[in-house]
Amino acid sequence: MWRREFVALLPASALSAQSRRLTADEALKDLLDGNERFAMGKTLNPRRSPADFSKLAPAQAPDAVIVGCADSRVPPEILFDQGVGDLFVIRVAGNVVSSAGPTVKGSIAYGVVALGAPLVMVLGHNQCGAVKAALETKEPALPESIKDLVRMVNTGGEKDLDRAVVANVRAGVERLKSLEPLAGYVEAKRIKVIGAVYDLASGKVTLVA
């Protein structure tokens, strides 16, 4: 398998804090532990020193792919208290996966296939402007480019904003699980694809899929 060989070729020092790759469950625990620290105001701000990032210069081996919203209040590295090299992040308004096109899907696949991330998380958040716009009953006065994006948000027929946010995350997770090459990785239990929602006020992340 190409990725395994690729990682085996790396000097040990090129890998992040871990000398081996984490499992999906370990990666998830790491994220949730980090989020707990963040929500409590007890961040460690790990792996952010010059020694950390210069060590990573030859190669990366992130623990998770995060598909999150572009919202300025939802920065994955900060809210999961992670460092340089830990997360492979794709951010797009409304954390849209379905119909998102080759740039988003290709980036997610790259994080898994080429970089070996064991975990993929679709991360939505409450009060999401893109989901809110998708719930508007009358056509919003927005430029066509924004309307195109809003149409890709999958509210699952929900009317309530919080429920629509969750539905949109779940739709993204289901889409990724059925999308090649990720579907094969899921089936072989080589990765886990999960969904979570971040609460802007409490700083807490809750798993929803």
Ligand SMILES: [Zn+2]
């Ligand atoms: Zn948002």
